[in-house]
Amino acid sequence: MIPFSPPRIDQKTIDSVTEALQSGWISTGPKTKLFEEQLAKYVGTDHIVCLNSATAGMQLILNWLGVKEGDEVIVPAYTYCATANVVFHRGATPILVDVNPNDFNISVEAIKKAITHKTKAIIAVDIAGFPADYAEIISLINSEECKAKFQPNNPIQEKLGRIMLIADAAHSIGAKYKEEFTGHQADMSSYSFHAVKNLTTAEGGAVCFNVADKFDHATIKQQFKVSSLHGQTKDAFSKVQLGAWRYDIIEAGFKCNMTDLQAAIGLVELERYEDTLQRRKQIFDAYTKGFESESWAITPTYENEDKITSYHLYMLKIKDVTESQRDEIINVISENQVAVNVHYIPIPMLTFYKNKGYKMEDYPNAYNHFKGEITLPVFYNLNDEQVQIVIQTVKNAITKVLG
Ligand SMILES: Cc1ncc(COP(=O)(O)O)c(C=O)c1O
Structure with a gap:
């Protein structure tokens, strides 16, 4: 039988995971930090935050943007359910639009028709790893007409000043758009490292930030880290250091951090990507x-x-x-x-x-x-x-x- 897409697991992967197991630390810790640094280096960006899925990445992005009930997010009709489900998680409405006739990517014409004063974000999907039409979407959301329609209802949306462009880059790590890796086009991009993906950590994902003209990426990364661990001010690794037990909770956060066992697989995968x-x-x-x-x-x-x-x-x-x-x-x-x-x-x-x-x-x-x-x-x-x-x-x- 010829299988569909088994992961590339060999002795190198097994050794890396074994080393993580034997290190005594298996949750989020030094290997996750190293994987984040190596990924950022590969993509050519300053900060990346690793999570347990691309879905979690999109949830955290919509959470950061403060998308809520009454808001609309434009999503292609041709994608995996995760792209639309995350909009429902916020109590908002996914506005599904058609894709191009000659490729599987979201139609910019259809986006244009779907934009209303309720639109807070567009999630473009790099289907099959083939990047969406970013230049056209970016020019649309920056147009005077679209900006005039945009109604921000929190300080982040005000500062952004337009519809946010999110990339569902679940398929596209390593793909290039105008000679730059995906991750550099949308305001934020979410990669998947699920078991069937090109680069796997069994389950996993990462968010890449591209809003440095208006926001500070190091601060956003810290916010995402906190949001990915219950809203806790201290990560688990720091909390177990001698005498460092005290922590605080500053929001009702999510629980979607990457573990060092996952990162141990990812480090090998990335090295030979x-x-x-x-x-x-x-x-x-x-x-x-x-x-x-x-x-x-x-x-x-x-x-x-x-x-x-x-x-x-x-x-x-x-x-x-x-x-x-x-x-x-x-x-x-x-x-x-x-x-x-x-x-x-x-x-x-x-x-x-x-x-x-x-x-x-x-x-x-x-x-x-x-x-x-x-x-x-x-x-x-x-x-x-x-x-x-x-x-x-x-x-x-x-x-x-x-x-
Ligand atoms: C287009 C698309 N978006 C999002 C996801 C979700 O990725 P994850 O399983 O890492 O949450 C997938 C997974 O298959 C996908 O194909």
């Missing part, structure tokens, strides 16, 4: 070469003059098929021992969102992408022979189902 990306690129290129001459295939765009993907998901599309034909194709591929996936079931198709009144027919591009989409296996140890097996298995399944 360029190598990981190179292998993933080879697999992407081989898939495109294998499918591009097929009349039924729409291969994904993963590089253009502004953007280079992180090669996270290879999202192949089958032209002119129905959803049930696509499902049948997946059944045949699975019977032939290749694990594939679908990214994503658009948010309006999910029960919770359907019950809230979102309707799939309002997002035709999202549905069009979804009905013919199949995501192929990509992982570091997938060898060239297996890549060819995947290509042939997909082709055979298409012939069997579509004739």
Whole structure:
């Protein structure tokens, strides 16, 4: 069987985690601090805060911005539920908008139409690792028209002076937009290090800040650290030092800190991340070469003059098929021992969102992408022979189902 995306775990990873276990400190401590420093160095930024997920990162960002009931946050209809769920956690309303017809990213035209005086933030998603259209979104939120609509209702929103741009960068660590890594475009970006991601810590995530023109990143980092640990003024590592027991709670914070066991995995992953990306690129290129001459295939765009993907998901599309034909194709591929996936079931198709009144027919591009989409296996140890097996298995399944 060819699996979908097992993590790259080897003796180096095991040794690193073992060292953390044997150090006597397994929660947030020196390894998390080191991982934060190394990540910031890799991304080319000053401060990064590590957490237990990208979801937690987005929750802390919306918490920092003070998003609350009555506010609206614009989110693409084509994403994982986390991007929209975090808006509900604040009691606010996710305003779902359609994506581009030719790639899976949020449509700037659709954002423009959805902005109201209640809009506090936009969450753009770097789907599959391919960065969103940041220059166009930034120019929109800085336009006089948008700024005039913006109604701040706390000191942070006043200081920001416009709609906040948040990147759901769950897929895109290592991707580039206009020659800079993702993390440098939106006001704040949230990366995921979940088990299936390019760079994993089993579960994990990190927030990268990009608001230094108006705010102090070191202060924000400290605020996020406090918010990620119950609102406690002292982290657990400092609190266990001799005589350093006293602490205070300054807010009803969350509990989403990264542990040193996670960071121990992340440090190894990061050290060899360029190598990981190179292998993933080879697999992407081989898939495109294998499918591009097929009349039924729409291969994904993963590089253009502004953007280079992180090669996270290879999202192949089958032209002119129905959803049930696509499902049948997946059944045949699975019977032939290749694990594939679908990214994503658009948010309006999910029960919770359907019950809230979102309707799939309002997002035709999202549905069009979804009905013919199949995501192929990509992982570091997938060898060239297996890549060819995947290509042939997909082709055979298409012939069997579509004739
Ligand atoms: C687009 C997107 N956003 C957010 C998340 C959430 O990431 P995490 O599991 O780290 O919270 C995921 C996870 O798969 C995702 O695919």
